Amino acid sequence: MSHLKPDDLERFRDLLTARSQALRVELLAHDGAQAREPVENVRDEAEDRRGDEVRAAERLRDETELRESEAALARLEIGRFGSCIECDVRIPSARLEAQPSAARCIACQERLESSLA
Secondary structure, eight states: OOSSOHHHHHHHHHHHHHHHHHHHHHHHHHHHTTOOOOOOSHHHHHHHHHHHHHHHHHHHHHHHHHHHHHHHHHHHHTTOTTBOTTTOOBOOHHHHHHOTTOOSOHHHHHHHHHHHO
16 A cells, blocks of 8 residues: 555556656657668768667666666556565655656665676
């Protein structure tokens, strides 16, 4: 059971749904932007490769954020939104305001990030 009020839950649902839709549009745009003109020289080819790397990083970021938003929506549907998926502690409203897709409390998120470093 969530510690958030029904109005807050509905607002977070709307935010997450809108963000998920925007990310789907961005991912479609990434797919459409892959066709490009033939390169004229080595410098153009190097610039194209850098651009490809940036676009790939942007796509990965968008895919990750979409998965996180959809997971938050799923938690919302089952009544688990706003609770840490690791320790079940309530995630502060201020954290959810800043990042509606937050799945972990700050302590668990910091532990996860330090283990990945």
